[in-house]
Amino acid sequence: MRDDTPANPLLEPSPLPFSLPPFALLRDEHYPEAFDLGMAQHRAEVEAIATDPETPTFENTLVALERSGALLSRTSLAFFGTSSSLATAAVQAIEQDYAPKLAAHGDVVRLDPRLYARIKAVHDDEDALAALDAESRRLVERHLTEMTVAGAGLGEDDKVRLRELNEQLATLGTHFEKQLLADTNDLAVLVDDVSELDGLTAGEISAAAQAAREQGHDGSWLITLVLPTGHPHLASLTNRDLRRRLHDAQSARGNRGNADDTKALVLQIVRLRAERARLLGYPTHAAAALADSTARSPERVLGLLDRLAPAAARNIEAERALLEAEAGHPVxxxxxxxxxxxxxxxxYAVDLAEMRPYFEAERVLQDGIFRAAELLYGLTFSERDDLVGYHPDVRVFEVHDTDGTAFGLYLLDLYTRDTKKGGAWMNSLVHENSLLGQPHAVVMNNLNVPKPGPGEPTLLTYDETRTFFHEFGHALHGLLARVTYPHFAGTRVFRDFVEYPSQVNEMWMLWPEVLSSYAVHHETGERLPQELVDRLVAAQAWGEGFATGEYLAAALLDQAWHAVSVEEAAGVTDVEAFEAAALEKVGLANPLVPPRYRSTYFAHTFSYAYDAQYYAYIWSEVLDADTVAWFRENGGLTRENGDRYRRHVVGVGGAADPLESYREFRGADADVRHLLERRGLD
Known part of the structure; x- marks a missing residue:
């Protein structure tokens, strides 16, 4: 009988340009087969390295390890690069099945005592180590440190328990993500009277109508929810009751006592993380998570956060007084x-809604985001209609370097949909590195912009435009890094450093030669009036009390959950009570300014690998604000400045110590005063 089963395209390197995954051929059933084969191949390769009778050397141990796992890496990048963007029931089932299996497989490598001994032997051979180039020496140091922090030095009995904990935590994280997505979709706010949507733009109303039709509610309007507590529509809706409904829906996720309630998951995750930390020799999960970071310890993180919290609380009260004077009633x-x-x-005579007509998405992309990358780095972008993504909404762009040579691919998935998880992010689909002969990176950005009806323009809010620039900063980091080893590719840097280049890229949103290029009225062709821009710049400090307060509340909440010992974690039984006490302790228990993420929908910390590291955004912002000051002091957006920043920061990937690289770029350590001034906290 003839076998009509199509070949699995993941089992061989992609034949497409830049090794783009062959999404047109990929089917859900291809992933389990490729994961299974990939793990088996990787185990065999690691076994060969661990049992090599030759004396451990950099080539037969570290380089061999970097070359191993090609099929598993290819499959993981394709699957996890798209699983949050296309979280269908089938994809979620695969993720739930394979998350613990992949966690267990990772432990096979990280906890192998033979492999650990070989890497340590290479590390301890001082003469051989000194003969290596700087990136190779760093590779040895990073592998040894990461394996040590992961528990490679533990006894076998402890490793058995560690593997169990890692598998359980991987499973719980996927459950949290799945339940949060389901509850987010279920809580979308249905509106039957269009007059209640007063204050929204025609495009936003069109998007709500389209979302309602897709859910079988013809003639109604559906407001889909976003990940942070504050929904963008709360700034525009004039109907106070609808604002209350929308805010309540945003805040209720994971906390309704239904099948998708996440409170039990939160408690389980916290307890297991505390147990794992103790097993690894740390008093808390926060201490374990920060041991291998630029911050190094929870105490240093809290030193920064605690310094900012009182000033943010004072600014919140000052802002509240002005709001209530404007409203004429308690807010x-x-x-x-x-x-x-x-x-x-x-x-300040600034109405951000007034700016929406000037932020048409295609102009923002082509004449704003891409233009800034060209002015700063010499990059250009051309759309490849012949290459397809994993969904019809995905667009593919070829990136060219300053001399016109091909540089990589950039994929954009702009619009929200029920199968896309909330928020905005960047993923890598192919890692650039010279060792494996992969000269080009393939990166992608996801946003969650409501999709307007046919014929309607996509108008971005001010915050969505800033988020677009931010996420593209991550994409540039992934594209521009040039490394030898895949371990250091792109954004594979410390978690509390990875947000720094993306935050720097936000600067160009309002830079005159960029803004004047893209901020054009989509109907009249009029450029955004300079006087409005000037007023906007003057008003930038307004609202920083709220913005800083909601962020710090979440960052400190994240620290609080992970500062508990095993015994303390066992005693926590009420998620809401713990959250309230944690916020009260730091002076941010303000019902008017809830945390940017409450515990029950804090995906960053309970499923997105920012556990005990949500502080990374403001930690990175110290570098960001200092860098913005440097650009302003040195002539701004120029190729000379871009080349320097590329050479020392975004072009390095993880191949050098990030703070040393920063000092080479800046000539000094970052000065926190620039952050304090920016946020009105000085």
Whole structure:
């Protein structure tokens, strides 16, 4: 009988340009087969390295390890690069099945005592180590450190328990993600009277109508939810009752006592993380998570956060007084964004909604984001209609370097949909590195912009535009890094450093030669008036009390959950009570300014690998604010400045110590005063 089963395209390197995964041929059933074969091949390769009778050397141990696992890496990048963007029931089932298997497989490598001994032997051979180039020496150091922190030095009995904990935590993380997505979709706010949507743009109303039709609610409007507590529509909706409904829906996720309630998962995850930390020799999960970071310890993190929290709390109170004077009544949490925009309009003559017609998505992309990359780095972008992504909404662009040579691919998935998880992010689909002969990176950005109806323009909010620039900063980091070893590719840097280049890229959003290029009225062709820009710049400090407060509340909440010992974790039985006490302790228990993420939908810390490291954004912002000051002091957006920044920061990947690289770029350590000034906390 003839076998009509199509070949699995993952089992061989992609034949497409830049090794783009062959999404047109990929089917869900291909992933389990490729994962199974990939893990088996990788285990065999690691076994051969571990049992090599030759004396351990850099080539037969470290380089061999870097070359291993090609099929598994190819499959993981394709699957996890798209699983959050296309989280169908089938994809979620694969993720739930394979998350613990992949965690267990990772432990096979990280905890292998024979492999650990070989790497340590290479590390301890001082003469041989000194003969290596700097990136190769760093590879030895990083593998040894990462295996040590992971528990490679533990006894066998402890390793058995460690493997169990890692598998359980991987499973719980996928459950958290799945339940949060289901509850987020279920809590979308249905509106039957279009007059309640007063304040939204025609495009936003069109998007709500389209979302309702897709859910079988013809003639109604559906407001889909976003990941942070504050929904963008809260700044525009004039209907106070609808603002309350929307805010309540955003805040209720994972906390309704239904099948998708996440509170039990939160408690399980915290307890298991505390147990794992103790097993690894750390008093808390925060101490374990930060041992291998630029911060090094929870105490240093709290030193920064605690310094900022009192000033943020004071600024919140000052802002509240102005809001209530403008509103003429006490404000509640669902009122804050609305009246904040009114104060901005009254005090600074700036209405962010007034800017929406100037932020048409295609102009933002082509004449803003791409233009800044060209001015700074010499990169250009051309769309490849012949290459397809994993969904019809995905666009593919070829990236060219300053001399016109091909540089990589950039994929963009702009619009929200029910199978896409909330938030905005960057993923790598192919890692650039010279060792494996992969000269080009393939990266992608995801946003969650409501998709308007046919014929309607996609108009971005001010915050969505800034987020677009931010996420593209991650994409540039992935594209520009040039490394020898895949271990250091792109954004494979410390978690509390990875946000720094992306935050720097936000600077170009309002840079004159960039803004004047893309901020054009989509109907009249008029450029954004300079006087409005000037007022916007003058008003930038407005609202920083709220913005800093909601962020710090989440960052400190993340630290609090992971500062508990095994005994303390066992005693926590009420998620809401723990959260309230943690926020009260740091002076940020303000019902008007809830945390950017509450515990029950804090995906960053309970499923997105930012556990005990959500502080990374503001930690990185110290570097970011200092870098912005450097650019301003040195002539701004120029190729000379871009080349320097590329050479010392975004072009390095993880191949050098990030803070040393920063000092080479800046000539000094970052000065925190620039951050304090930016956020009005000085």
């Amino acid at each position: 509640e949490a669902h009122d804050w964004a609305f009246w904040s925009e009114r104060v901005r309009a009254t005090r």
